[in-house]
Amino acid sequence: MDSVFRKLFFGAIGLFLALPIIVVAGVSVNQKQSLTFPPQGFSLGWYGQIFTDPEWRNALIASLTLAVTSAAVAVAIALPLAWFLWRRIAPWANIFQLLGVAPFTLPPVITALGLLTFWATAGFYGQPWTAAVSHGIFFVTLPLVTLSLGFSSIDRSLVEAAATMGADDRTIFRTVILPLILPYVVSGYAFAFVLSLNEYIVAYMTVGFTMETLPIKIFNALRYGYTPTMASVTILFVATAAVVFGLIARFGDLPKLLGAMSGDDK
Structure with a gap:
């Protein structure tokens, strides 16, 4: 009986956590342009609008470009830093590890304001490449850990x-x-890629309206009313993360990549 109640308990928790995604998924297939659940009718046209509407398509391309580039920057910073920390076993070397994890441990608004101040002072505010560098610095902790x-x-x-x-x-x-x-390089890149794809605050602070990623596009579009396309983008983000992490779990040792010790390490 205890096992049955345990399964029911964890099943209820899982359902509770999945309810927001279920609702958003239902809204994304509404036939009409309305924020209603259960959906009224069924249509995948809102998903097609992400790729056919020029504004949404450009935002998708901008998000993918930013995520691919910033994840590469994060790995490029983390790899030599992790190599250095592994070779130099000394107390003072922990300072560099602290610097590597600091951007991710600080509140995103604080990091975003710091990057905004830096790029504005340097005269590069609004340049698209500053968002890639900023995201690379912000998410360097993930590949550094892996x-x-x-x-x-x-x-x-x-x-x-x-x-x-x-x-x-x-x-x-x-x-x-x-x-x-x-x-570990691939997994660190994948983690940084997925989070960069969904990040809003740092990107908005560093490039403003000069480069409109999908998260920025959603917030901008809310000023003119709601469309199920926003829900479709959300489900697209969730599906992308599920595919990426599913591939890592399929072809790699996901528990070990997340820090679990093997039997030989215990």
Whole structure:
């Protein structure tokens, strides 16, 4: 009986957590332009509008471009930093790790205001590339964590053996280290990509209205009334995150990427 009640309890919690997505999904297929649930009629036309309407399509392209670029920037910052922290086991090296996680631990508004002040002072406010750099800095914590886990799982005797055979640091990194941490690089990139795709505050503060991503487009469109296209975009975001994390779970060790210890590590 306890197991039955436990399953019912967790099932009720799962249903409660899924209710907002269920409601939004129902609204996104409304045949009429109304915020009603259950949906009145059924139509996928609002999903098609994301790709056929020029404004929504441009916002989608801007969001994808920003997410792809900023995730690459985040990994480019996190990889050498994690490599440095793994090689330099010293108390003072933790300062660099603290700097790496600081942007993500601060409230997004504080980070966004700091980036806004920096880009405005530097004279680059409103440039699209500043949003990519800002998102890369803001989300660098995610690949830094996954890469740190990847480096910690490496047997240092492999590096020592390669060095004994005459390999320099560059060769060791390319032939030994990189193949071992590649799943962690991919997962860190995926985490940063998904969150960058959904982020609003930092992007809005750094580029304003010069580049309209999908989250910014939704907030701007709300001034003129609600359309089910907004709900369709939300479901598209959820589906993208589910696909990305599903692929990571399918082809990688998701619990280990999230920090769980294996049986040998306990």
